[in-house]
Amino acid sequence: MKRLMIMSALVVAGCGATQKPIQDDPYYAPVFPEMQTNPVIASGSLFQSEYAQNLYSDIKAHRVGDIITVELTESTTAKKQAKTEIDKDSGVSLTTPVLMNSPITYKDQEINASINMANSFSGESDADQSNSLQGSISVHVVQVMANGNLVVRGEKWITLNNGDEFIRLSGIIRPEDISTENSISSTRVANARIQYAGTGAFADAQEQGWFSAFFNNPLFPF
Template sequence: MRNLKRLTGLIALSLAACTSVPEPTPMPDDPYYAPVMPEEQIDPAVANGSLFRGQNVNGLYSDIKARNLGDIITVRLQEQTTASKSASTGTSRNTNVDLPTPTLFGRDVTVSGNPISAGINGGSEFSGDSSADQSNQLQGEITVAVIRVLPNGNLIVRGEKWLTLNNGEEYVRLTGIIRPQDVRSNNTIESNRVANARIEYSGTGSLASAQREGWLTRFFNGPIWPF
């Protein structure tokens, strides 16, 4: 009875641990992914006798690539990963022990004229094989904003895109660091050129909830279930 109570208490504690910290539900217009707007500054009047202001004029060969705070850039998602792993293990062991014939007063002990002999033979063998294959692919585009310009000229970008569907919403979030040199002339860059990239693609609503396991199923499939 005492063991049953302990087992019941352990199961209740495990279930409480599985449900005590719910995962936060992503919401649109998260302030963390909001673009940073550059502050409006009034340029000081410079008496240079010209209609053009030298600090804002573009060069003859300047481009339209993002390089300042608040500029936007389109990231082309071209993510594809493939992993494969296999392992094979085999062990064997054999043991043989022969016991000598017992003696009594210098003579071998016999039964019906036959000497007594004994031996021990034992063996064990183990073999195991395992393999795992995983493949992921993500393609699309997301436009992000420059939220910070680093002293070396690199840009920290961040942004999100939400798609509202019939039975829920899907979203793509991206943050990372890019080099202005990697940005193409049409103001786009591939996702594999984004350093320290954090790409999140998921959804909310009834379709996303139907693909998640219930808390009781997660408990029985978790590492603390002993069977």
């Protein structure tokens, strides 16, 4: 019986644990542009079609493998307040019955009864939460969509004394939203997936052990 309980706890704790991120994840690996197949032939002219993008327009990310800087300006605030009050009163009364125009008595006492009942409920809840993320991260263009939008993805790892911190970002941006400095605000990234977390001693200290996770699991019946 004891072995069964221990095995159940391990299974539940293992199912509830999340997979820790790893460095050099292939999904966030840098994307390199394809090598130019057609060699540039010098014609003697100052104008070269291959460099028209650089001569007459701002240098912005527009090809697979290009790099763009995303300025993280995330800020969310949520507040919820609820208040409930319920009151209910009920009453029942029984008057003294009358027989032959005379009230019925028992031991010289009139027979009557009354019942009164009152119920009341009052509940109140208040929740307030706010989050903020500031910084920047450079990402690669991994795909150019048919409408010209760019699919970007990248990560940044920072190694500290007691662990690592990382930022991961992926999403879709419009070339029109890219500034002249080749940067864009994170609020203009569509379908954004932004992840900021850490690994190491500090991160492990904030997680509960498998035994506590077993008793705090929603499937625990008690």
